[in-house]
Amino acid sequence: MQKLLSLREVGKRYGKTNVLSDVSWSIARGECVAITGGNGAGKSTLLCLVAGLANPSSGTRTEHVKPLIIGYVPDRFPPLRFRPSEYLRYIARIQGIDKETAVRRIDAMMNIFQLPDTMMNLCSKGMLQKVNVMQALLRQPDLLVLDEPLSGLDEPSQLEMIGMLSEIKRQGTSIAMSVHEPLLIASLADRVTAVEGGAITQDGILAQQKEAARMRLEFSRLRPDVMQQLESRQGFLYWISRGSPAVMVAAQPFTDELLIEILRCGGTISRLEPLRKNPSVSDGLGYDDVPGRGA
Numbered sequence: 001m002q003k004l005l006s007l008r009e010v011g012k013r014y015g016k017t018n019v020l021s022d023v024s025w026s027i028a029r030g031e032c033v034a035i036t037g038g039n040g041a042g043k044s045t046l047l048c049l050v051a052g053l054a055n056p057s058s059g060t061r062t063e064h065v066k067p068l069i070i071g072y073v074p075d076r077f078p079p080l081r082f083r084p085s086e087y088l089r090y091i092a093r094i095q096g097i098d099k100e101t102a103v104r105r106i107d108a109m110m111n112i113f114q115l116p117d118t119m120m121n122l123c124s125k126g127m128l129q130k131v132n133v134m135q136a137l138l139r140q141p142d143l144l145v146l147d148e149p150l151s152g153l154d155e156p157s158q159l160e161m162i163g164m165l166s167e168i169k170r171q172g173t174s175i176a177m178s179v180h181e182p183l184l185i186a187s188l189a190d191r192v193t194a195v196e197g198g199a200i201t202q203d204g205i206l207a208q209q210k211e212a213a214r215m216r217l218e219f220s221r222l223r224p225d226v227m228q229q230l231e232s233r234q235g236f237l238y239w240i241s242r243g244s245p246a247v248m249v250a251a252q253p254f255t256d257e258l259l260i261e262i263l264r265c266g267g268t269i270s271r272l273e274p275l276r277k278n279p280s281v282s283d284g285l286g287y288d289d290v291p292g293r294g295a
């Protein structure tokens with residue numbers, strides 16, 4: 001796998017306090033890494049260094065792809081008095097994205113992620129978090145860095161956010177995220193880096209997270225209440241879309257039972273395939289139309 005970014009023997013000090021020490025870490029294209037650890041372990045600091053928002057006090061940070069485009073999703077996002085589309089257009093302008101490209105991309109994202117254009121100060125936490133992720137996707141990053149993306153969200157919003165991140169990952173974007181929720185790790189992560197006391201204590205691939213172990217089920221004609229009942233069935237992992245067609249991700253060993261249940265309740269299956277990244281057909285975020293996206 002092509003390496004995107006690496007840290008080598010990195011340390012970070014604030015005044016006399018060592019917050020990170022001797023951290024060596026890297027991320028490859030298409031990889032999703034969950035950073036875990038207790039409060040104050042150093043996860044946010046590590047993500048800031050990865051995102052290039054802070055410089056290491058010692059050691060080296062290397063970008064292996066030029067230019068490496070990084071999107072950063074902070075843990076808090078203010079409920080501003082803008083509509084999401086206005087806010088995103090404004091951020092796109094600051095980032096130097098031309099107006100036509102920005103409008104096309106914002107429209108595509110709002111459609112895919114099913115975000116109504118409601119004033120942000122009236123939005124739910126889940127809706128605001130979608131805007132937070134979208135602002136980081138505007139420049140079509142090679143690497144998306146998220147600080148506790150599910151923090152403060154209720155369960156339906158958490159499932160929606162997992163679906164959103166899953167779609168972003170499927171389109172080939174690498175993800176580094178600090179995480180507390182086991183569901184998010186189980187649903188998305190290829191690798192887990194554990195941080196304690198400012199040092200990496202464990203860094204390993206999750207054997208059970210092979211792409212082939214998860215299936216993507218696409219179907220239509222199920223009532224919303226029946227779809228909600230499916231969420232409590234064994235094997236259900238998360239929704240990529242609750243629209244029509246609906247797209248569910250399920251654990252492979254339970255796919256047959258879920259399919260039978262969908263058909264029994266009057267649904268029509270339109271597609272069943274292993275969940276994989278980098279689909280052959282570009283179907284959404286429009287990465288194909290950007291010249292020079294890091295090779």
Ligand SMILES: Nc1ncnc2c1ncn2[C@@H]1O[C@H](COP(=O)(O)OP(=O)(O)OP(=O)(O)O)[C@@H](O)[C@H]1O
Nearest residue numbers: 014017019037038039040041042043044045046178
């Ligand atoms: N700007 C700063 N100045 C001084 N100390 C800081 C600064 N930023 C972070 N720290 C300290 O560094 C340590 C690690 O903080 P960090 O926010 O990276 O941890 P975390 O693992 O993300 O924690 P949490 O899960 O609580 O968000 C903490 O002790 C924190 O107080």
